[in-house]
Amino acid sequence: MSVEEALQEVLKCALVHDGLARGLRECAKALDRRQAHMAVLVETCTEKEYIKLVEALCAEHNINLIKVSDAKKLGEWAGLCKIDRDGNARKVVGCSCVVVKDFGEESEAMNVLLEYFKTR
Structure with missing residues (x-):
């Protein structure tokens, strides 16, 4: 399973379990409150301040x-x-930032992503 496929599966599972923050405002709140397990950001964001934040x-x-x-x-x-x-x-609709607050349930995709983060 590739990292992209794993990410897609983790986001889908988190969405089902109401563990996603979508959009800059929700994401910034979740990150600042330390509720986030991981964040996903778009490289081609038009606003450089979003990326910096x-x-x-x-x-x-x-x-x-x-x-x-x-x-x-x-x-x-x-x-x-x-x-x-x-x-x-x-x-x-395009989305610039997504934060996973709750993985939902443990899965192979989640383990693939966690291993990817350890090796980086």
Whole structure:
């Protein structure tokens, strides 16, 4: 299982268990309160201050940070879309930052991500 697949599965599980903070405001609050287990940030964010803020909060509180390439993809993984009858994502909204506050349940994907963070 690749890191990207593991990340997608962990985000989906956290979403089901109401353990996701989506968007800069929610993420900054969760990071500042030390409620976060990990943060996901988009590399291509237009506002450099967003990146600086999230990276600084993660560094200050020793929270793992992983970066992804596409905001639309992150938005889809975080549940910011509609699912049609065929199971395809429609009306996907881009998302700049997502924080996992609760993994939900222990899974192979979670272990893959934790191992990835240990080796970095």
